[in-house]
Amino acid sequence: MICNNCRQEIPKGEEMNFRGKVFCEDCYVEALSIPKTCDVAAVYSARKTREAAGQKGTEGLTPLQKEIYEYVKEKGRVTPEALAEKFDTTLAEIQRQFATLRHCELLKGTKIDGVVYLEIMN
Ligand SMILES: [Zn+2]
Numbered sequence: 591m592i593c594n595n596c597r598q599e600i601p602k603g604e605e606m607n608f609r610g611k612v613f614c615e616d617c618y619v620e621a622l623s624i625p626k627t628c629d630v631a632a633v634y635s636a637r638k639t640r641e642a643a644g645q646k647g648t649e650g651l652t653p654l655q656k657e658i659y660e661y662v663k664e665k666g667r668v669t670p671e672a673l674a675e676k677f678d679t680t681l682a683e684i685q686r687q688f689a690t691l692r693h694c695e696l697l698k699g700t701k702i703d704g705v706v707y708l709e710i711m712n
Pocket of ligand 1: 596597615616
């Protein structure tokens with residue numbers, strides 16, 4: 591299997607599915623950490639919008655986003671798969687929610703011993 595992003599051969603069993611594409615682990619972490627919508631201007635404007643609305647931390651998030659944030663905060667580090675299971679939703683949905691949380695600089699993606707986790711961004 592070839593990674594849809596970097597075109598490298600992916601070792602068997604390490605293919606990661608991301609928004610309908612097959613990614614190697616590195617590209618998967620990167621895709622999780624840097625959502626398409628997450629360019630500097632977008633983050634800046636998201637922050638400005640929240641600031642203008644007087645929103646800090648998890649204010650202005652949807653209830654699900656807040657719950658995800660609180661859960662990750664409590665656990666310290668959670669895999670997207672575990673979150674999908676915990677919140678009884680799909681991995682794609684978690685990735686979508688994560689994009690917003692990453693956008694608001696609340697959560698980030700990290701990789702430890704080959705496993706992708708979401709954690710609180712300090
Ligand atoms: Zn790749």
